[in-house]
Structure formats: C-alpha cells, structure tokens
Amino acid sequence: MNTKLKLLSSLIIASSVLAGCGSEPDSSAPDIIIDIDVPDSGGGDGGGDGGGDDLPEITNTDLPIIEDFGASDTQGFFTADYKALASDAEDGEDNFYFSMAGVFMEDGSVDTEGSNWITADPDQKMRLGDARFTLAQTVSPLAGDVEVPRKDTTPGEGIDEGLSWGELDLTRDYKISFCVVARPDTASSSDFQIYVDNNTTGEANSIHGGGNVGSRIFNVPVNTLVPGERVEINIPGNTTLQEGGELVGSKPELIGTENSFIAMRVSSGGWTVFDDLVIEYQDDVGNNPQPDCSTKDSNYKLVNPATGGDDNNAPEPEIEGIPFGGLPFTVDLSSDADTLFGENDEAEFLSISTDRADPFYKVTSGSSRITVENGALSLNNARFTIGDKGTPSAEGVEPSGDMDFSVPYRIRMTVTDFTSADPADPGKFQVYIDNNTTSSGNSIHGGDSKFSELTPDEITLPYELELEPEFGTANSFIQIRADSRVGNLTLENITFEYLDGAPGSDAEWTPSTLNMAGESDIAPSGELTENEAFSATLTATGGNMSSSNHNLFFAHQMVEMSDFMFTAQITNVEGADVAAGNAYRFGIMIMENLDPVADFADLPGWADAGFYVDGDPAELIGSRAQMKPSGSRSRSNIDELEVGDYVRIEIYDDGDDKRVKRYYSKDGIDFIQANSTSDFAATPDSDTWYVGLYAAPGENNVTVEFDNISIEEIVE
Template sequence: MNKLGLLSSLIISSSILAGCGSEPDSSAPDIIINIENPDPGTGGGDGGDGGSDLPTITNTALPILEDFSAADTQTFFTSGYRALASDAEDGENGFYYSMAGVFMEDGTVDMDGGNWITADNDQKMRLGDSRFTIGQTVSPLAGDVADPRKDSTPGDGIDEGLSWGELDLTQDYRISFCVVAVPDTASSSDFQIYVDNNTTSEASSIHGGGNVGSRIFNQPVNNLVPGQRVEINIPGDTTLQAGGELVGSKPDLVGTENSFFSFRVSSGGWAVFDDLVIEYQSESNGDSQPDCSTKDSIYKLVNPITGGDDNNAPVEPNEGTPFTGLPLTLDFSADAETFFGENDEADFLSISSNREDPFYKVTSGSSRITIENNQLSLNNARFTIGDTGVATADGVTPSGNMDLSRPYRIKMMIEDFTSADPADPGKFQVYIDNNTTSSGNSIHGGDSKFSEITPDDVTSLPYELVLEPDLGTTTSFLQVRADSRVGNLSFSEFTIEYLDADGEGWTPYTLNLAGSSDIAPAGEVTENTDTAVTLSATGGNMSSSNHNLYFAGKMVEMSDFMFTAQISNITGADVGAGNAYRFGIMIMENMDPVADYADLAGWADAGFYVDGDPAELIGSRAQMKPSGSRSRSNISELEVGDYVRIEIYDDGDGKRLKRYYSKNGVDFEQANSTSDFKATPESDSWYVGLYAAPGENNITIEFDNILVEEIAP
C-alpha cells in the first residue's frame, strides 16, 4: 500500500488572483494527509479509464444540510466536525476547507480574517473577503503544487475532464441558503459559488467559463435580501427570494460524479448566511428548513476566533430619516446634538441618498450653537442645510440635496439679535451653494452670499425675515452664519418652501422609502404646471424589496378619486433594465421611510419599464398589497403617447383599485380591477404625482393633460 504525504498548509507565495476582488493568502493549519492509492487496474471514482493509480473517491450522499453548529470556527474546518468520506481510515481531512479568511500561511489564526462561525445562539456563517470549498478531496490530479486544495484547478484532470470532489452532481441539483445580513451601504463585493474550481477565475476549471461554466452564482452582496432564501437550480433558474425575479438561469448541468463546490465573497464586502441545503431537484429539503424571516442579524461584533475587534463586521449605523423635499421646516424641538445627527440614540434628518449623513452640518463653532425652547441660537458659528460636505469653489457644481431651481422662499422669526460690541455690529449672513466664509467660493461667485443684516436692520423683536433669492440649482444647499461680532442670534419657525402663488406646479422629492439602490435616485423637473410636467431622472429601484424613486407630487385630500396623465414622450430609455426600474404615474398614502418593505403604506403606479435587447418600452402596473408584498403585471397594450389612469374608491372594508389606458384621452380601457390593495376607507389623503426609478437609464418623460378628479361616492 502506497502512502502519499501532503502538507495542506503550504501555499504558492505571491500568487496573483484573477476575478473580482481578492483575499489574503491563508490556508488551514499544517497536517499530514495519508491517502490510500488503489492498485493499478482497480479503477476508482476519479480514475476514468480503469488503469489509473489515482486515489479512490467515496461520494458523500446528498442532501447536505448545514446549520453551522460547530463548536467554533477552527473546528468547523476540521474532520472532527465533518470529515471527507474518502479519508475514512486516517480521518485527517475536513469536508470544509478554508482557502482564505481564517488561517495564515503558518497555520495560525488570521487576526484580520473575514470568515467565521458567528458567536450567537443560532450560529451562522459570516463570509467576507474569504473562500472555502465543500467536499474537495486531496488528489494528485491537482498537479505538482504546494497546496492541492487551493488555486490548483483545472490541474492534471483537464484533458480527461476529471475533478476530485465527493459530490455526485450528474443529476439536476439545487443549492439554497438563508440570507441573514449584508452591508447596509453599497458594496462592489460579490457572493460567488463555483463548481470544481478552487480559484477565483471562473475559467480555471474543467467546466471553463461563461453561462455554462464553473461559476454558477455571482451576485453583489447588496442584492441579497436578508430574511429570504436564495435558490440556485442547476440547470434552471436562480432567485434571491421565494417568488422573486430571476437573477440568473443555467441551461445545462454543471458537474461530474466527483465534484465539489467553492463559496466566496470577494474583497470589500461580507454576507451572513445560514441553513445551507445542497440537494437534488427531485428533493425538497429546503422547504423544511427554519423560516428565514425569523433569522436575526445581531451577532457579536468581535471575531470569535481571536476575541479581537473585527473591522469588517457590520456596525449598526446611526441612521436618520431621509429628506423628502420641500417644503421644509427646521425642527428645533430637541437639542443641538440631536438636530445635527450626533446623538446615537435619537432620530435626525438625513441626506436623502444616505441615511447616515446628517442634513444639517456644523461648519464652524459647534460649541457656540445651542437649541432650547424651540429656538436655535448661535454666535461666531455657522452651519449648512442640505449639504453633503463637498468643498465648494468657483465653477464647481454644488452637491446639495435641495432642488432650488424653482422660485423659493426662506422665512424665519428672529427672536434675539445682538452685537458683542454695539459700536461694531455683527452680521447675520445666508449663503447658497457655499460652505466657506468667502462669497466667491461658489458656482454663483460673489452672489452666493445673498443676505446680510445687522441688529440695526431689525426694527423690533420678534422680527420675521423673508428672503426670496433668484438663484439656485437642482443640487443646492444653504449656509447660515453669525459672524464673530455677533453677541447672540436666536431664531425660530425657519421654513424653506417653493413659491407657487398661482397654485401651479408639482413638488419634487427624492424618496428612499425602503431597501436600497445600486444608483441613488436623482432627477429634476423642468416644465412644471398643473397640467404638464417634464421630468428627467436616473437611479432608483422599484423591485419587490425596494422603493426608491424620484417623485414630483402634490397632496390631495380625497378618499375616492382618479388621477390621469398622458405620457406623451420618453427619451433615454436605452438599457433593458427590467421591471424593477419603472416610471409613470403614482399615488402614495404617505412618504414615510420604513425599515421593512412590508411596512410601506399603500401605493400604486402605472407606466412603463425598459426591457430586451434592443430595448423596448413595456406597459406596467403595480401596487402594495395588504400582505406587505408587491403585485406587478404588464399592461401590454400601453404605448408612448397613451393616457394612463389610476382610480381608487371605497369598496366595503377596503379600497378598490383600477388602472386604465386610453389612446385618445376620451375612451378608456380597463387594465385591471382589484381590492388586493393596502388601503382602507379611512385613507382620505394621498400624494399623487409623476415618478421615475429608471436605474442606469437616464430618461426624460413628458407628461401632459394631467388631471386629478374626485369621484362622487
């Protein structure tokens, strides 16, 4: 009997990994592995021609049900937790093998590793900047390499199409797992699964690359949905949640009678998952697993291997309520720390596209700004309203969060205004698109400081200051300053609003109400009257778990009404992005952000999305259901130039919702009628408007013949 001694901890130094991202070089601790080689002619699972001297492979039967209940992370990657069936005699080889993210080259624990078993009661796997294999044996087929279980495929099996795993994947199979937590902020990192490939390059396998290649799953970590089960069918479709949209489809079986899997999360991101099931498609063990929605994402924020701080673990951010557009009244009901988003225990107003970024920022003199009795007081200090913090300069487009391209008004009540030295009056100044004290550091040049008064200009207290500037952009912000000569300045009732004296116009809002978007919604409204709007927008996401859009709307106090508009022209719809990226008309019961998609208030839309190659516009309708999920269907007859209508009215204990389309604005055809709508007869105030969430498309939509009409009960 021959013995093959292999050091499993050695790796190829200074290797350059292909594919997206990378991870630190690391491997399992040093172990000596003895593998029995069959006599020539006895064959073996990986031998192929019966004359090979390759080790015999014993298959591990499917299904594999993994709940990550190992005593600790190190134990998980040992044979003591789960051994390879092919190594029954010596028992040295773990069924799971860490290629990176747990161990250093010398076998010690990687203090900065990103892969571990969580330390909570219901243990899970946290995978970040790491990769590991499932069911990979140690085989001479890997070739003459230092570590046959890492970066060694396709190896010497390429000519015969041979792999060296314990999983028989010659039948249609399925992989599924619960997603528990992913980063809250955008990440370029991907969650990937490979077959018969222990590298980071999809082509480095007997299966090669492409849609029939070794990488069977590749999704950005931010696309994964906590509380939902990912399901990957090979061959077949891949979804990120039950009944969700398809994110991938494999036409052919990828695997052999001796296959293995590799799981990876590339650099810069992480994911926590649980209850992994690997089974044949003829089985249904995934259905019997614990409900993914019951899984929480709270686990210790230290690496349970080392006990040290984990810089890669998710940190619960201090998130505020996103700004939704004008009108805005500054809230002075709390203290200054809360107002400026510096109180980790209190809500605050945030930038619309970043809930961690406060809408109000101190630019100087934080210790000299106080809030009490519903008044803000300051001296020798300044702060911004709606600035994202990018330094301003002459000729540089501002990065603010307010659309001040329309006529607007600023009002405040000055309660107290004194100078430190009455002989040298202090100045109260208001800037636009300038976060410095030099008026020239703005796209507006010296005009950016559009208001400057002293106590001598205030005739009596309280004094109402009303400002109506004639400059602004779609990405503007304001700065308020009391200079060093001010003794005290106190004001209340600070409001910013649009000037719509004739009652015309629709108010623009950037809404991030649930979930997230790869591209933040943004837009502008050019033509803006009661009956006609031209809206340009990009970004956003209207999938079954996200509600982020650019919206031009107004409030109506009606319980039963119809909302009609002609979608007369659409340009820029060039990329077939799918039905998660729609645009048209919408009604919403409110515009309150929620932590869970299911908590959204009632909403309904009608319009278009872009699909196909070449791209084409497809009619669409969707609404929020009482169950907390979204319903969406096509309106195949809808074309650009048609009229669309949303109608709602009281119907027993709920609301009935109907969508219509018309070619001429006179004769309307009903597209649907449903009472499966999240609203009640008590819902008698609504936001109605025009919206866009076109994703990577940058579209311009012209709406005409807009009309809101009450329906007689």
C-alpha cells in the first residue's frame, strides 16, 4: 500500500501528459539568430532582463491562417519554401512551421521511424503522432543562450515582462478549428494538445502559466475525437469536438499576446489525422468557409511517405520517467548527469509524479558545469532544482513543486569538497526553498527562501549539512546553487525525510449507512476492515442506486474546497457474483451533504465512478453517474475500466455552473477522460463536500480494496 501520497494539496493536474515526442533536436531548415546584445540580469547567471527595447522587431502574420497541408512532402512542409515567417520576408529563409519532434534526425534528414508526416493520399492531410510542431514561432534571444531556441525554451527570458516571440496577434478573441479525419479506434492514454506561447510539453512553462487560463488551450484523448467532424476551440469561449456537441472545455479569458505562437502535439502512443486547419478571429467567423469534414476520407492507408510505414508498425515510444513516489527518498547519483536530468534518451529517469515527461531534477543554469560520477554530484557557477515543475518563482506566486513540505521535514547532504575560484573572494553554496531564481525575494516565502548559505571557510570537510526548515507548502521544491565564485562543490547522500510521518497520515474515513431517498429491498450495511488515509477496504451489501433510490454504505470525510479532484485505485473486488444491474454499484463518490430528502429530485449534487455487476457469467462493468439540476440521475458505462485501474472524479467552477468530469487510468499517471459535463446539480456556491468510498451492491456481499487515495485541490 502506498502511504506516501498527498491527501490535501494545491496541485494543478489538468490532464496527464506522456513523454514520447520524437528524437530530433531541430528543424531541417536553419534557425536565424539575430545578433543582439541582451543586458546581463545579474546574480552570476547572465541572460537577458526580459526587456523588449533591444529585441528584433517582429512582423505579424495576418489572420486568418488557413492550412490544407498541400506541401510537396513532409520535409517540404517544414521549410520556408512552403511557408516563411513574415519577420524574415526579405530573405525568406526561416520556416513558419517548425518541427520540435517526430520528423527530423540531427542531420536534418527525415527520421525513418518518425511519427509525423503529410499523408500521401490525393487530398493531403497532417498525420500527427508522438510528435509536436509550432506555427509562427520566430527565433529570439528571449529563448536564452541555447542551441535550439524554438524548442523547450519557454518561458525564456521574457517572463518578467510577459513577452513571447511569435507572429500571431492574439490580443483579440480568436478561434482555432480543424477537421478530424482519422484517429485510433481503441482507448488511448495519448492526448491531442494545443498550446499558446509554449514550445515545451509542460503546461506551466509559459508566460501564461497553467490552469484554466494557462497556455494549454486544448487537451483531449485522441480516441475521443470524432472523425468527420470539426473541432472548434474558442478563446475565450467553449471547445467542442463537433458542431452542437458536448463541451469538452471552456476558457473564461483571452490567452495570447500581440506576438504569440501556437504549438500542436499528440503525446506518446497515439496519433491523429486532421485537415483544413483555420486560425481566425471570432468576429471573422463565417468569412472563411472550409470543405465539409464529413466528406473527408478516413479509410485510406496512413502511410509515411518517407518509409512506407504505417500505424501498424509505429515506433516504440521513448523512455519515460519513473514517477516520484514521495518522501522519504535519496537522490540517486549512481549514473551520470544526463540520466539524472532526463537528458539520456536511452535511460530511465525520475519524473514529476504527475507527468512522466517532466524530469524531477532540472538544471536552472550551467548544465555544462554539473557532473555526476562515483555517487557524487559536483558543480560550479551552476544551479539546479529538485522536484520543481518549472513555473518561474516570484513574490506571491504559489510554488509548483512535487514535494509536500506542509509538515515538519528534514533535508540532509554531505559536502565532500568545497573550494573558491579565488580564496580572497569566497564562493557561496546556497539552498533555496520554493525559489528557482537567484534572487531570494522571488518566492512566496520572500527573503527566507534562501534558507542556507555557506562559504568554504565556514565548514570542515567532510561536512554533514542538516536543514529543518519550519516553512514550506504542499507543492514545494528546493534549489541548490554554487555561485560564480565557487571553484568546486561536491555533494553526496542528498536525502529528504519527514520528521513526524507523512502528510495526512492521521486522516481516517468515517463509515455511515445512508438512506437518503427511496427504499431498498435489502437495507445497506457495511464495515471498514482497513481504514487508513491512503488505503481502505470496505465490505458491504444491500442498498440501491437506481433512478429513484439513493441508499448506500459510505465511508467518507468532509473537505472544504470548491474545485478539487478525488482519486483512488480499485485494487481488488471480491464477492461480485450476482448480476444485479447498474442500480447496484460501488466505487468512489462525492456528495454535497448527507441529509435525507422526501423526493429523489431533491437530492443534493452527487457524482460517482466505479463498477456494477452484470452478465452471465457475472462480470464487472465500469460506470459513472451524477445528479442533474432537473432532479433526475444521469448514468453511463465506462467500458474500459477494469479492476486495478484508478478512477477520478473532478469538479470545478465553470462560469455559472459546476462541471464534473470522470477519468480512469491504468497507472495513476496518465488519466483518460471518460466524460465532462456541467449538467450537474451542484453550483459554484458548493464548497463543502463529503468525499469517500461507497457500496450499494444489492444481493452481492462485496469486499472492495482501495489504495493510492488522494484528494487534491485544483488551483488555477
């Protein structure tokens, strides 16, 4: 059983993202770097100050952009000959579409195992899978001093001023739409994603940050796309997968700048074929008609023109990270720096707990001056973070870390070598809490974030550094820095541990028998034979969860949050041998209150996800249901759900409504959305909830084991 998960946190998990984004570092077309001197920002790290006065002028590409993918071939699509940046109109050498992954090898040739291509059928289309590319992204010093400024460089050095480096003016309400032609027929953990001003795979790595008003404006499992229909994404506004279809997203605010760019991605393991992409202003909608999506052929062979390969012999996804499992842990220094920081394409690495593509350790400056060998890490004029998701730290900004420091904790490490480049001017070894910059004030903790600072003459080697900060959050991280005056700093045995047990370890579930509406042939009853914060086992019988009854055994706790998600792994089910039908279910549930009502229609907002028993022989079938504002119940199957899977209920304020979503996952990291609806009895005023594990199995006497339970607040 996992006793290291967080019970209450302010973690943002919008959707889980996989790694696999191809292997090429840049496009086959050369980048053009305009030689601009950018002032040093101080702090020993160099780099720009984010100001715009010394930056090259950007010429915008006018909207609408209408793309039918009619390039001569895949390689040709990503060249300036097909479409050039307006900012380079005179020379015409810089490409408007830039492949970040999935097309090219390091030498600029087409990757024979790539996953992104222009289809070979007469009406050419884009096939995007395990790959990503940008539209209208220029080359800019704001990206920093890096080899490939158009890949993995946001937010770069424009974060302080809110600057991006694209050619699209997205300061007016806009709309992105495209025809879906083909996609996988089976369930997939892969997502189709669209970002604004973000050339990475991390949602928060942008001047717009993360959350419902963040850089990722579209994120749906590829298998939920509807062939023959047009996806419509309005910013601000609603997102649908087909005309008049159910909302799959809603953005309340405009996301963009006068110099924005777009990134499109399909994560590892999936693919999508789409056509007739349109980016237009909302007040221009109707003036840019496109072919009928229903006429698009979705039955052609999906052939890679470079290789003849298709989706039946697609390449294996890249190495993914091993998700962080919580404290206690010791930094593994048994390999090398590339492996530690997730830069070795052939070796597993430790990743952020909710994103296998996001390394747990990140270099924030001086990667060439950090080495790992013989179980020790050495650095000079460099710094790196442990457990940070990458959101730039600033005063008053909540940290984006993966470690829960909300209860007493300890950090330990051994200093085995520490010298100054010039003994007359001692170097400093610093440890920061929730701060990934060099200024101690850039943190929610203010100047206290620089928690430890040592010079060589203050210690005797080997030195055992032991820190017990009395502050932190549920989403914390640390940064280790050797400033520019350090000759060498070598660390070993970097360890994190709690002093008084894991967060939430004292929480338990309160068992109740509820008869809230209607009657049951068999009265509900049950007991908890295991009752821990992160795991529980219930045995129950009776009850009824039909369209007119709400009677159940419910082990719960109360939380005071308006926007949150509730997750649990259903690890084992026994005693489910009577095909009782979907009125007799068990799993996880949320409810506004536990008060009995005279009529079913008066029930408060509730939503569940789990199983019922049906068929001959009896089998478990995934299920989800919720109370509607009309006073009736809505229920549907989750056909892909199996014992051993994780289930999640997510609710959040969506304008004047409360939205509820259900997800399932095979591994607790990559969650697949089962539904999303605002047809839910709760309202944004609902901020007190009873969250728990339930069973109303009727004739069955079931024992259900739950593990990896978490309740997490959603914070924009």
